[in-house]
Amino acid sequence: MNELIYEQPLNEKIRSFLRLEYLAEQLEFNLKHDHQHACFYPLFSLWELCERCDYRNDVIKELDRHLNQLQKWQTLPDADNTNISTLIEQVTEKRHDISQLFRLCEPLKHDRFLIAIRQRFSMPGASCNFDLPQLHFWLSKPWKERKQQYQAWIAHFLPLLDGVKLLLELTRNSTEFEPHTAESGFYQGNGDNLSLVRVRLGANPSSYPTISGNRNRFAIHFMDFRLQKHFDGNVSFELATCR
Structure with missing residues (x-):
């Protein structure tokens, strides 16, 4: 098993962004496989x-916040202006693209096919061919044709x-992982206006972390997966607390 990273959002905005990122990864995966x-x-x-x-306004506000921070860093004497300028261009570009989104x-x-099948998907087992003959027909089309249509549907959300x-990338890169030890499977930390806690474990870990907290304080409990109870041993891990 490769190393694992667990993340815990400490505010509702980051929680929403992580959910959107998760769905974006699923959409991308579905474009590569039928x-x-x-x-x-x-x-x-x-x-x-x-x-x-x-989400449109929330993302624009966050991009503006990062843009202001990057511009402040640019004025520092030891600033990496090349890297910061690249980030400013990326943030500005994404902000412009999202600002053009209306009625997402x-x-x-207005897609009759999607409207017809959407509500059925919330019902257990209701996507059978006798429930949705139009879906059965669509699935019989070549994958190349269905992939193009799928790309057109998700294109509305891509900006x-x-x-x-980009926002989550900036958040994650705001700090580096540092080694820590959870004595008897427990670790508690403090911070100032934190937004995300990240825990990295090496290959073949003996337990998994459950993380809770708020922007100023957080706790990590390691759990024994096999027994489904608190792990009593010491656990070496890496921690990154992001603002």
């Missing part, structure tokens, strides 16, 4: 989330998802 009707689950989940929340899910609402990906 997963038949399973490809619709991340698409419909993303559609529903974007109908509930105004509207194009999908938003690319912006979220």
